[in-house]
Amino acid sequence: MRDGNAAMAMVNVAVRRRMRGFDLDIAFSAGTEMVVLFGPSGAGKSMTLKTIAGIARADAGRIAIGDRVLYDSAADIDVPVRQRSVGYVPQGFALFPHLSVAQNIAFGLNGASADRRRDAVRELVAATGLVGLEERRPRQLSGGQQQRVALARALAAQPAILLLDEPFSALDTALHADLRELISALQAERGIPVLIVTHDLSDAFSLGDRVIVIEAGRVMQQGAREDIFYRPATRRVAELVGTRNILPMAVRGIGDGQVTLDWAGRDIEAGIYPSHDAPPVSVGQAVEASIRPTQIMIRRQGDTYEGRRNVFLATIVREIMGAEVYRLFARIDGSQARDDLEIELPTYTYFRLGLDRFKEIELSIRPEAVHIMHGDRA
Amino acid sequence: MDTSDLLITLQVAGLATLLSLVVGLPIAWVLARYRFRGRAVVEALVTLPLVLPPTVVGYYLLRTLGRGSAFGRFLEDDLHVQLVFTWQGAAIAAAVLSAPLLIRTAQAGFEEVDPELERVAATLGRSRLGVFFAVTLPLAIRGVGAGVALAFARAAGEFGATVMVAGNIPGETRTLPVSVYDAVQAGDIGRANATALVLIAISITCLLLFSFATRLVRR
Numbered sequence: 181m182r183d184g185n186a187a188m189a190m191v192n193v194a195v196r197r198r199m200r201g202f203d204l205d206i207a208f209s210a211g212t213e214m215v216v217l218f219g220p221s222g223a224g225k226s227m228t229l230k231t232i233a234g235i236a237r238a239d240a241g242r243i244a245i246g247d248r249v250l251y252d253s254a255a256d257i258d259v260p261v262r263q264r265s266v267g268y269v270p271q272g273f274a275l276f277p278h279l280s281v282a283q284n285i286a287f288g289l290n291g292a293s294a295d296r297r298r299d300a301v302r303e304l305v306a307a308t309g310l311v312g313l314e315e316r317r318p319r320q321l322s323g324g325q326q327q328r329v330a331l332a333r334a335l336a337a338q339p340a341i342l343l344l345d346e347p348f349s350a351l352d353t354a355l356h357a358d359l360r361e362l363i364s365a366l367q368a369e370r371g372i373p374v375l376i377v378t379h380d381l382s383d384a385f386s387l388g389d390r391v392i393v394i395e396a397g398r399v400m401q402q403g404a405r406e407d408i409f410y411r412p413a414t415r416r417v418a419e420l421v422g423t424r425n426i427l428p429m430a431v432r433g434i435g436d437g438q439v440t441l442d443w444a445g446r447d448i449e450a451g452i453y454p455s456h457d458a459p460p461v462s463v464g465q466a467v468e469a470s471i472r473p474t475q476i477m478i479r480r481q482g483d484t485y486e487g488r489r490n491v492f493l494a495t496i497v498r499e500i501m502g503a504e505v506y507r508l509f510a511r512i513d514g515s516q517a518r519d520d521l522e523i524e525l526p527t528y529t530y531f532r533l534g535l536d537r538f539k540e541i542e543l544s545i546r547p548e549a550v551h552i553m554h555g556d557r558a
Numbered sequence: 559m560d561t562s563d564l565l566i567t568l569q570v571a572g573l574a575t576l577l578s579l580v581v582g583l584p585i586a587w588v589l590a591r592y593r594f595r596g597r598a599v600v601e602a603l604v605t606l607p608l609v610l611p612p613t614v615v616g617y618y619l620l621r622t623l624g625r626g627s628a629f630g631r632f633l634e635d636d637l638h639v640q641l642v643f644t645w646q647g648a649a650i651a652a653a654v655l656s657a658p659l660l661i662r663t664a665q666a667g668f669e670e671v672d673p674e675l676e677r678v679a680a681t682l683g684r685s686r687l688g689v690f691f692a693v694t695l696p697l698a699i700r701g702v703g704a705g706v707a708l709a710f711a712r713a714a715g716e717f718g719a720t721v722m723v724a725g726n727i728p729g730e731t732r733t734l735p736v737s738v739y740d741a742v743q744a745g746d747i748g749r750a751n752a753t754a755l756v757l758i759a760i761s762i763t764c765l766l767l768f769s770f771a772t773r774l775v776r777r
Binding site: 262276 | 682696
């Protein structure tokens with residue numbers, strides 16, 4: 181379900197729209213999977229979702245779900261909102277405050293028989309874990325329960341696609357994991373594409389089979405989750421997906437599936453991905469490479485073993501404590517690098533290695549974790 | 559007090575409120591939901607009857623609905639509808655003067671409804687009218703209910719325009735406010751007092767309904 185789906189894409193979206201500050205010009209396709217539209221606030225993600233739902237107008241473009249064309253400016257097609265068959269969950273959920281949970285869920289089943297409505301509500305109430313809350317009003321529910329009602333309501337009429345706008349932004353972090361799981365389960369069970377707009381990195385990573393990175397109305401990169409997070413195409417995407425080590429290097433040698441780089445006076449090896457259509461590099465070329473802070477192995481000096489690749493002696497020069505992870509900044513011995521290398525590791529590991537006392541460390545970095553970016557072209 | 563005056567007043571105010579609702583609700587909804595060129599002009603026109611002397615409104619209605627105008631002749635000759643000097647004519651006059659109250663109050667009610675709810679309702683397969691009756695109206699019911707109460711009170715108390723259009727025919731077009739004036743003119747202080755008290759009772763009832771409507775808790 182990962183990358184080969186472009187050929188049998190379920191979702192084909194290309195929309196243009198004039199907006200304040202910039203022009204939205206988004207094109208992407210995806211299969212029957214979880215698709216995350218990721219980017220900073222105000223990038224045009226929500227607007228893209230609204231043009232698919234039909235509650236905002238595109239100026240031009242084409243939107244198709246499967247073989248149903250919802251919008252095509254060239255063919256003068258613009259299916260009205262109520263006939264689009266999209267399940268839309270806006271930010272803040274927009275539950276109908278004057279209706280009960282059951283009435284909210286049944287809202288999209290207006291034309292159905294009373295029996296069918298009751299069966300559908302019973303099934304969805306069970307699937308979303310709302311049993312016993314059927315007669316409550318939305319204001320009597322917690323945020324997480326409201327989100328579940330919104331999901332059930334959107335799914336009741338069996339939509340061809342589910343659109344979720346910042347589904348977690350109104351919820352406590354503790355609830356995210358449960359709801360992510362619920363959304364994944366519903367996606368798998370229903371077999372429909374799910375488009376999720378989020379600016380949250382960890383939600384994007386844990387939900388998106390496919391990730392579309394959007395900034396200022398443009399698609400910066402789209403691809404399988406791992407490609408986006410570990411192999412960002414450009415410096416900007418690397419920054420957006422939270423890669424904090426973006427390092428200037430120079431190509432020293434090219435081997436079999438491997439490139440040797442000069443990193444401020446030290447050699448480091450980088451893996452080359454066959455799946456990644458990066459342009460070939462040449463010896464002497466200046467490049468930027470990224471290393472995610474969690475992709476670095478750390479040991480105390482003295483535990484060194486010889487003969488491994490990409491092993492560096494270093495000194496911890498700065499530390500930022502977090503609740504679950506420590507962020508360390510290390511200076512590589514014998515390197516003239518301007519920036520220190522950022523490393524993230526679990527609190528437990530930090531203390532287990534005795535790093536509260538010892539600051540002399542040894543790093544090892546898998547060549548696959550050193551990713552050469554092919555420049556700032558989208 | 560003459561019972562026929564009370565019945566005519568309730569008839570006139572009832573029909574006037576109904577007319578205000580049918581014409582006023584769509585206007586209130588459009589004013590609450592859309593920003594368009596000429597919106598300020600529409601708002602001013604809608605509010606105008608509130609500030610014009612009722613006799614002026616009544617005068618123009620009389621000119622429009624009576625045989626003096628092409629429209630009036632069309633009504634009488636082709637549709638055989640007589641409005642001048644009938645209680646239905648009085649109701650139209652009262653409706654013109656009470657509709658602004660209903661429109662402005664209902665508009666405030668509609669503006670309180672989150673448009674996002676209407677958009678979501680549309681994605682769930684409802685037509686515009688379906689969305690209005692299933693979502694917008696129930697959520698704006700406080701504003702609309704308050705508007706209805708105010709409009710009814712205003713229509714029941716209307717004097718100037720009513721008397722212009724419908725005259726003062728006992729048992730046919732004479733409403734309670736006209737009857738008060740009539741009684742005072744005739745020196746019948748007993749009838750004036752009794753009629754005025756009934757009018758005060760109607761007004762107070764409407765205001766109680768109004769405050770009940772504005773306090774109505776969303777179920």
